[in-house]
Amino acid sequence: MSIRTLSSILGDMPEKEFPGIDARTPNAARIYNYFLGGKDNFGVDRAAAEVVLAMAPEVRVAAMENRAFLVRAVEYLAGDADVRQFVDIGSGIPAARPVHEVAQAIEPGARVVYVDNDPVVLVHSRALLGGRRGTAVVAGDARAPEAILDAPALTRLLDLDQPVAVVLIAVLHFVSGSDEPAEIVRRLLDRLPSGSHVVITHLSDGGVPDDPRIERSRALYNGGLHFRSRKRIEALFDGLDLVDPGVVGVGQWRGTAGGGVNGGGASWWLGGVGRKP
Numbered sequence: 001m002s003i004r005t006l007s008s009i010l011g012d013m014p015e016k017e018f019p020g021i022d023a024r025t026p027n028a029a030r031i032y033n034y035f036l037g038g039k040d041n042f043g044v045d046r047a048a049a050e051v052v053l054a055m056a057p058e059v060r061v062a063a064m065e066n067r068a069f070l071v072r073a074v075e076y077l078a079g080d081a082d083v084r085q086f087v088d089i090g091s092g093i094p095a096a097r098p099v100h101e102v103a104q105a106i107e108p109g110a111r112v113v114y115v116d117n118d119p120v121v122l123v124h125s126r127a128l129l130g131g132r133r134g135t136a137v138v139a140g141d142a143r144a145p146e147a148i149l150d151a152p153a154l155t156r157l158l159d160l161d162q163p164v165a166v167v168l169i170a171v172l173h174f175v176s177g178s179d180e181p182a183e184i185v186r187r188l189l190d191r192l193p194s195g196s197h198v199v200i201t202h203l204s205d206g207g208v209p210d211d212p213r214i215e216r217s218r219a220l221y222n223g224g225l226h227f228r229s230r231k232r233i234e235a236l237f238d239g240l241d242l243v244d245p246g247v248v249g250v251g252q253w254r255g256t257a258g259g260g261v262n263g264g265g266a267s268w269w270l271g272g273v274g275r276k277p
């Protein structure tokens with residue numbers, strides 16, 4: 001992937017210069033890009049990220065483990081599970097080894113639709129991924145799953161009568177309880193045939209819902225970050241067959257022995273893969 005930074009596309013300019021792009025408020029995709037060592041972020045994002053890292057220095061490694069989970073899950077799906085079509089919702093600013101690169105290394109005909117609701121992510125995704133064989137970039141919101149699956153750019157590329165893997169990596173914790181994340185998963189899978197899969201990672205409360213760092217992190221994201229219990233995260237897979245080893249710390253899912261920062265006691269970034277029977 002060629003290296004272009006947000007500032008080379010947008011300049012480090014205030015919002016009024018670029019309608020829809022707010023360079024003054026910390027942004028989830030850009031903060032995450034900073035955790036991953038990317039350069040596609042502004043000063044406000046770096047400042048917010050540093051507050052998180054001061055509270056929980058392991059977040060940077062955890063973010064990398066989350067990406068490594070994504071790679072292993074897509075390798076499993078394109079390989080053992082024989083899935084050829086992917087919808088990556090909340091795809092974020094493109095990082096190393098995006099879904100299509102991983103899937104097409106195994107199955108060159110694999111097709112991937114990237115979906116996000118953030119204008120910054122869409123600008124960047126179109127600049128970096130636009131025109132790549134077997135890919136499309138769609139503006140869409142996880143809270144409107146039918147609109148995503150009906151988007152013309154998606155239906156042109158994917159055959160929804162054939163199995164699809166829906167990738168929801170590190171996105172459902174931005175969806176509030178009233179927007180019913182489990183319903184979102186169900187509504188997506190309802191439209192897809194047997195053999196379709198969902199891949200989810202989600203921040204958990206680690207069994208310590210009153211950990212003060214949770215509330216402080218939520219405040220940084222204007223309350224828009226929702227740590228859930230293991231039970232609620234497992235419930236996202238209701239009605240699906242869980243692929244081994246089930247819902248585990250992202251570093252433990254078919255990973256190396258030890259499982260990185262999530263490998264020890266409480267796992268607070270959980271992930272799993274479910275298959276529609």
Ligand SMILES: C[S@@+](CC[C@H](N)C(=O)[O-])C[C@H]1O[C@@H](n2cnc3c(N)ncnc32)[C@H](O)[C@@H]1O
Pocket residue numbers: 028029032066067070089090091092093095115116117118121140141142143168169170171174175
């Ligand atoms: C932490 S990033 C994760 C990016 C990528 N999935 C990964 O794991 O590398 C979360 C992404 O979800 C997007 N997002 C948050 N809420 C969303 C929603 N309701 N619909 C679509 N995307 C959303 C954000 O814009 C951001 O790009």
